[in-house]
Amino acid sequence: MANDTIKLELEVPGDDFTRAGEASSTVKGMLKKLGFSPNVVRKVAIAMYEGEINMVIHGGGGQITVEISPESGVSMSLVDHGPGIPNIELAMQEGWSTAPDSVRNLGFGAGMGLPNMKKYSDEMEILSEVGVGTTVNMKVHLA
Amino acid sequence: METKNFFHSVTLDREKCHGCINCVKRCPTEAIRVRGGKAIIITERCIDCGECIRICPHHAKQAIFDPISIMDEYEYKIALPAPSLYGQFNNLDDVDLILGALKLMGFDDVFEVAKAAELVSDATRKYMLRPDIPRPVISSACPAVLRLIRVRFPELLENVLPLHPPIEVAARLAKRKAAQKTGLPYEKIGAIFISPCPAKVTAVKMPLGTEKSWVDGVLAIRDVYPRLISLMRHVPASQELSEAGRLGVGWGGSGGEAAAVLKERYLAADGIENVIRVLEDLEDEKFYDLDFVELNACSGGCVGGVLNVENPYVARAKLERVRKYRPVSCNRLPDEDIMPYAWESPVEYEPVLELDADLKVAMEKMKQMREIEGRLYGMDCGSCGAPSCKAMAEDIVRGFSTEESCIFKLREEIQTMADGLSRISSVLPKASQENK
Structure with a gap:
């Protein structure tokens, strides 16, 4: 059924806050046009936006691969080559943040990124190695 | 493309259209194409925002509204002036001059939309006390914004304030009052709106949230304006007509509705591009801690409507001058019941932008x-x-x-x-x- 899917490769620039959210916005627009249910669109948009912001704040940018399938929903793979997450369990706690003040001053870094990604995706796995980078795989099911 | 039977107040004068692409580029819902050298509107996508009317260098895009002669169709006619009308005149600090001039123009009575706006604001405050509503509450008074949300932001529909806009409330109250006073049946009473924008015309002909609008006719401010100017000097002194306060009149400019909610955590955006940006961000839950979001398709709010005479920012300043001499608010709901202000039918998603239903x-x-x-x-x-x-x-x-x-x-x-x-x-x- 791989033939049915649409695959997107998106670059997330690491140093430009004003462009953070472009990738999720592109995907959101596409899903709306495809006629995915508003709820699926919203879940993908929020989960992916949070991930994208994390990639900008912590990961120095990276690549997002999105696969859209009419059967199984939307899969997202967010890959960065940043510092990695030393303690994933801690990072998953609401309010835990390692964002620097410069980022907090912009209204980010509230420690809700990963918890929100978990909340809005139906499946999520984090693969991270300190000094190598982080990959977050998320899936949003249909309906 | 299939075209459903949609009414729109924005239309094209084919003779004047050069087939350039100014409007095509400007349209926020990509509803215009040029075919055979003339612009066409994909009707189910059009939200009547009036951007094409504003941008067209050849004045080929026009708004349909009623002629002043529509007044003659009713035995008893009531003018419903929009708050933005008050911002169109020079050196004016007394609203009664405008209202008096409307009466001299032939209206039997005047019912200010600003008065109804204060009631809607009160109903909004009461609605917002409910603990179970999705927040932030998004205003529904701008018909173009409501139509935009309906086709592009379905997930936000549940946040939209499910109350009638002030114009609809004004028409209902004015007609009931007139029926009681005159004993005439409703069909002989005409509630005629003096409008700053074409989207309001659509909202009357094809209303959302109700089966049928109580507004009987819509006149353009720019048509009424020259008559009012000449009649104003004949308005007898010491007539006290205005029943609206600062909060109601403030609805004429961006931020007025939000301020009247009396909540600190609000946001007011105006201009269709800005409105879209805010809606996109709301959809992605980028805002925290907001209670109310006011959105107006026109820059500056209703004073920026294309049927106005004055530059929106000048009108805004003039509106402030008029407001200064008014009490804060003159109208409150008689009780806790907001049902008379609530939509009778829900506004539902129109998936007109989807590529296919399958x-x-x-x-x-x-x-x-x-x-x-x-x-x-x-x-x-x-x-x-x-x-x-x-x-x-x-x-x-x-x-x-x-x-x-x-x-x-x-x-x-x-x-x-x-x-x-x-x-x-x-x-x-x-x-x-x-x-x-």
Whole structure:
């Protein structure tokens, strides 16, 4: 059924806050046009936006691969080559943040990124190695 | 493209249309194309925001509203002046002059939309006390914004304030009051709105949230304005007509509705591009801790409507002058019941932008679209009549355009043909080649 899917490769620039959210916005627009249910669109948009912001704040940018399938929903793979997450369990706690003040001053870094990604995706796995980078795989099911 | 039976107050004067792409590029819902040298509106996408009317250099895009003679159709007629009307006059600090002039114009009574706005504000405050409503609450008073949300932001519909806009409330209250006073049946009483914008005309003819609007006619501020100017000097002194306070009159400018909610955590955005940005961000839950969001399609709010006379920012300043002399608020609901102000029917998602109702077919079309887009030049020049190459690719898969409509593709083909011709012409036939 791989033939049915649409695959997107998106670059997330690491140093430009004003462009953070472009990738999720592109995907959101596409899903709306495809006629995915508003709820699926919203879940993908929020989960992916949070991930994208994390990639900008912590990961120095990276690549997002999105696969859209009419059967199984939307899969997202967010890959960065940043510092990695030393303690994933801690990072998953609401309010835990390692964002620097410069980022907090912009209204980010509230420690809700990963918890929100978990909340809005139906499946999520984090693969991270300190000094190598982080990959977050998320899936949003249909309906 | 299929066209449902939609009414729109924005129309095209074919004679005046040059077929340029100013409106095509400007339209926030990509609802306009040029075909056969003339602009056409894809009616189910149009939200009546009036951007095309504003941008058209040839004045080919027009708003439909009623002629002043519509007043003659009613035995008892009531003027419903929009708050933005108060910002159109020079050196005016007394609203009663405008209201008096409306009466001299032939209206039997005047019911200020600003008065109804104060009641809607009170109803909004009461609605917002409910603990179970989705927040932030998004205002529904701008008909263009409501229609935009309906076609582009379905997930936000549950946040939209499910209350009638002030104009609808004004018409209902005014007609009931007139019926009691005169004993006339409703059909002989005309509630006639003096409007700053074409979207309000659509809201009356094709209302959302109710089956039928109580407004009987809509006049453009710019039509009424010259009459009022000449009649104002004849208004008898010491007439106290205005029943609206600062909060109600404030609705005429961006931020007025939000301020009247009396909550600190609000946001007010105006101008259709800004409104779209805010809606996108709201959809992604980028805002925290907001109670109320006011959105107006026109820059500056209703004073920026295309049927006004005065520059929106000047009108805003003039409106402030008028407000200064009014009490804070003059109208409150008689009790806790907000049901008379609530929508009778819900506003539902109109998926007019979807590629196909069947997800698999839509996926196939999306793939084709991406392929076609990859073959186009990405200049977004608009020569094909679509606002961008992406929109053109979409038109092609919808069967509404062809790749040959792209002038760059056409040039490419001519180049190939020319190369072919030149190659052929340089090859001499065997018969004319010399034998060596």
